[in-house]
Amino acid sequence: MRIYDYPENRKWFERASKVIPCGVYGHFSPAPCVPPDAYPFFGIKAEGCRFWDVDGNEFIDYMCAYGPMILGYHNPVVDEAFLRQLRECDVNSIASTKMVELAEFLVDLVPIADWAFFAKNGADVTNYAVMIARAATGRKKIIAIKGGYHGTSPWMQGIGHPGVTEEDVANVIRIPWNNLNALEQALEENYGEIAGFISSPYHHPVFTDNEYPAEGYWEGVQKLLKKHGVILIVDDVRAGFRLHLGGSNEFFGFKPDLICFCKAIANGYPISALVGREELKVDASKVFHTGSYWFSAPYMAAALANLQELKRLNAPEYLYKLGLKFNEGLVKIAKEYGFNLKVTGHPSMAYYRITDDPTLMLTQKWCAECTKRGAYFTSHHNWFLSMAHTEKDIEKTWEIAEDAFKILKSSV
Amino acid sequence: MGSKLATKCSQNAKEKKNNIIKAELYLRAILPTLSDLVKVDTKAKSIIENRKISILLNLRNVTKTLLKVDNGKIISITNPNECGNIHLYFISPEHALGVFEQGKLPILLRGFTKISFLRNEFDALSKRLEYFLKPTENLSLDERKISVALQFKSALRMGEVLGETDEVCQTILKNTTPGILKISIDEIGFEAYFGNINGKWKYIECPDKGQAVSSTLSFKNLETAEAMLTNKLDTFSALGLGNIQIWGLVPIIDNVGLVLSRINYFIS
Missing domain, CATH: 3.40.640.10 (Type I PLP-dependent aspartate aminotransferase-like (Major domain))
Incomplete structure (x- = not known):
């Protein structure tokens, strides 16, 4: 699995930090993305449930612009x-x-x-x-x-x-x-x-x-x-x-x-x-x-x-069912690697936390590893599913999540 | 007329309260930093080498600080049970602030024969502390390292005092999960710990066994730490640029930042 790096993102952030307070401010700021070097900051394209950053990295988006995107980008x-x-x-x-x-x-x-x-x-x-x-x-x-x-x-x-x-x-x-x-x-x-x-x-x-x-x-x-x-x-x-x-x-x-x-x-x-x-x-x-x-x-x-x-499309029903399936899979994968992944909130916009560590550091590491592999996860905020997320996307995400849990297990 | 008088009274009460907090910051946070100073600065240590003396600084009805000087070392005790060889008395917070900020004289209640220590060694020590806490651009690299470490320690002590005295810091505490933040500057080997410990904002040099760190904040280099201490750092940009790294319970880091930013409200 390819591990992303972000040289163009960093260059743009350097430029941004010179002319914009915080570089990128508000809820898009790098502050809660821990560690920031695992995350992209600037995008160039979005389609369906995916976006691409300035380095050309492709992400399945589980933040959906922090909620606004529900039908998919460019519906x-x-x-x-x-x-x-x-x-x-x-x-x-x-x-x-x-x-x-x-x-x-x-x-x-x-x-x-x-x-x-x-x-x-x-x-x-x-x-x-x-x-x-x-x-x-x-x-x-x-x-x-x-x-x-x-x-x-x-x-x-x-x-x-x-x-x-x-x-x-x-x-x-x-x-x-x-x-x-x-x-x-x-x-x-x-x-x-x-x-x-x-x-x-x-x-x-x-x-x-x-x-x-x-x-x-x-x-x-x-x-x-x-x-x-x-x-x-x-x-x-x-x-x-x-x-x-x-x-x-x-x-x-x-x-x-x-x-x-x-x-x-x-x-x-x-x-x-x-x-x-x-x-x-x-x-x-x-x-x-x-x-x-x-x-x-x-x-x-x-x-x-x-x-x-x-x-x-009866969106709430689709999102609910997809959320249940997605979450069930993530929890199962976590368990296989010895971690307890707690899912709270509505299944289609749940918050995820690895309970084996009360400091969130494990959750942060796992989310960062997933993001570097193409599933855009944050560790501080609930995620979002959209009507554009398919079972195929979810299966791909499970593979990424598993790879990240492997890394996590080897580092604990 | 009545309303104007009420407003004036309320302003006076607030000013009085702020003066008490300010005086406590000097007595309970800044002066105790002398104990750190003599550990890291040979010049400061040499000033009190072979001296054994204790000074009680007593702000009437508010707080007392005892500085025990013992052959190059200083121990600071807040509200001690013992009296010092020298007893300096401040009749009011305003009096104490006059002494700390304008060079006015405290009332000497005890230790008349040791007054030369106050005039010479203690004065030199205080100036040395000020040299590091209010640094100029002429400091050498080694001095800059000392300065940053002392400024952090002093600020964290002030955070602890504000946690007890400032209503805003108390409100922030109520909204903060218990936990310890580790602050470090790897480049100079500095680390300190601060957090919501047993329901209080507390500064500790090193956590006890069983006290786990819940968040970390590390500065990539001395320059970034200096920029933060002088309020010249955009911390969010610094995070994105990798000049600051954080892990763990971010709300604790945020709230410690809010507490420390209150210092400027009292002492600039």
């Missing part, structure tokens, strides 16, 4: 819808009817949705959701889950992080996941002050095992929030349309007031959406929130085509 149906709308009209001085069509489609697709609003990134709509909750309740505090991620706005970052002030986070209370007592306590201690509770549908933090809601958790949450008049905001930016086309809350059986979507909504085209219940439509209309490119119609056309394709 012809979505790309054609995008290009057709681009030829007709992109950004101009008035809104596009595509926006109405997309909103109507989402309202039909998502059971709790009576209206939809569009922006560009996940944080645009998590911010909007929080503003609506505050407008609707006349309260200022927000409860969020410890380790939960809802974008990089200052109110969602931790105290001590550069650029974040005490005032930014003063109205955010963090509680542990799956802990109804903690939620009740936060609501009682801040009686009449909590506007909203924001959470992902299940807990998918980084560097840590993912966790499903405990039996009765969401039911209990809804009961407590109703008692206290608090708005329930589900941040479905990462998992949305992967677990259930009606929102991941449908998969877990509960009904929030607002749902934030992004990532898989348009197969990589930049657009996000907030959907909500009728009761919050007037409050939503009162909050002024907009952006220079939020009315760009080709992205709406791409989202519409993507969602229609996901529905036609």
